[in-house]
Amino acid sequence: MSAPKTLYDKIWNEHLVTNNDDGTSIIYIDRHLVHEVTSPQAFEGLKITNRSVRKPNFTLATADHNIPTTNRDAGISDPESKLQVDTLEENCKEHGITFLSMSDKRQGIVHIIGPEQGFTQPGMTIVCGDSHTSTHGAFGALAWGIGTSEVEHVLATQTLVQTKAKNMQINIRGELPIGVTAKDIVLKIIQTIGTAGGTGYVIEYTGEAIESLTMEGRMTVCNMSIEAGARAGLISPDEKTIEYLEGKPFSPSENEYKFASDYWLSLASDHGAAYDKVIDIDASDIIPQVTWGTSPEDVVSIDGLVPNPEDERDDSKKKSMIRALEYMGLSPNTPLKEVKIDRVFIGSCTNGRIEDLRAASEIARNRKVADHVNAIIVPGSGLVKEQAEREGLDKIFIESGFEWREPGCSMCLAMNADKLKPQERCASTSNRNFEGRQGRGGRTHLMSPAMAAAAAINGRLSDCREI
């Protein structure tokens, strides 16, 4: 019998085209997601070198980063954004790639629509010119973000030249306390290992707390693997995975489904497989988390205080803390729950799925958004929006004083009109609190959808369990 293998080892072996003499390997790419921001230069490269797209039907494109979340009928008013979206549409037409346009109800954030359409499946290799491609790892697919040169490489060859990463296991042991979600797990992980803690690794998330998550929750955890520096995040496929994918538009047909799911289950990490590094976290220690600074590792529990740089021994760390506090307009030792907010953003590839909107609506139901707060809900896709409306969630939000928007990346990266003004403070369910990320001078606090909704109601950072 061969030695026990991890899920990552198995997927790697299953996609090895050939080993090059220089120690790199050519890895086959099963599926490629394409969006408007990181693809135009890749298609231009193909044109210059007179190359074609090897597998147009393994490629799926949509526009998500640049598009407006209000009044879709008016089209895109920003000429540069419009050019980028139009360029993608033309490129797709020229190369025979399926393009979900802004008016298609299946349109949405690439990482939401891949799983939703069943385009994402266990055991696949999936890439996209977007760092949050790690999201698809929730299905036991090896999925990672690439640059535009590699987008071109995949379009032309359906492969990438890779060196194998190391295996890391992050085990979340035991049961999650009530009111604690996938977002809190992943923020806790990033706080624990740091934003470079996963560099050079593919992380596999294991343990009862991970197994108990829904597919949506698992996607939230895998989504932010990149914020921990990892190349990809993975969760072994199980019955939940199989149930989620059954009957999706791109899923294997009914008569192939049993065969496919048996294959998927066989990819789960073997008992006794060796990891290069193991991290163990007790789920019962996790309470709702928020970020205080300008790096996703600047995480504290909601009942905590803004940290004091004077307590930090490492000099460069101390300097960056001082800078972060100044940027965030926060004083050391302030209780987090006293921090007043101006804006709320619920959405993104991290937390723009139906379960996220349900969690936020539970908090919003029969309550009002604080007078001084502007709060927006941006569903991750047209189908998420439609489902939410079917469940009446839109009405709950609108009655509470939230704005109900059209799907897209929106204020996660603020490439469209949705952005913070300088010094505005935002409770956000997105994934990055970098300086300027949500608008120049804007101040971002990352948290779960329930926590962001609670912040909207109270007008300050709040513990969703106390509402």
Added chain:
Amino acid sequence: MEEFKKITSNAIPLPMVNVDTDMIIPKQFLKTIKRTGLGKNLFYELRYDEKDVPIDSFVLNQDKYKESKILITGKNFGCGSSREHAPWSILDYGIKCIIASSFADIFYNNCFKNGILPIKLDETEVSKLQKAAENSLSFTIDLENQKISYIEDNKNHEINFDLDKAKKTSLLEGLDDIGLTLAKVNHISDFENRQESKTPWLYSQKIK
């Protein structure tokens, strides 16, 4: 891609940790459909104030660093978004080599696709080089011999650096990665045939 052999220049000291790609090139400049012209917006929000006026204290705005080809910075450089606009803006500014104690994975790979050499050294060596850079000393980066050299207090200093063989060759020769892979297209076709017989549903998918 232009080949990388040897460069000599002073170096820009930017002793910040976790510099993310949003900081390197903010989102408003990602709307381009070209690779070029991004250099003037490199580190935009650190470099210009809200009225677009250069901030004198920022290192890129100091005359002595305007022609620098080397950047010396803190750990985990290039974290965050996968945008290749980050290395494009760095290259367009004229920087060909970045020295740090660590780099984020996607950014690191993106550098090699654009003829930029990212060098990893341990933290003590990086801070030594930072000091030398602050004094605007001239550094020579010799890729062939994997060596950084500079003269300080009349003494010649040399630091060796490690680099993956494949990445080194690709920079030295300015190789076309896609062309190299396409030379092995038979392997790719064979793989597809094998995969299709093992997992046929991957090949029969159609949008409904």
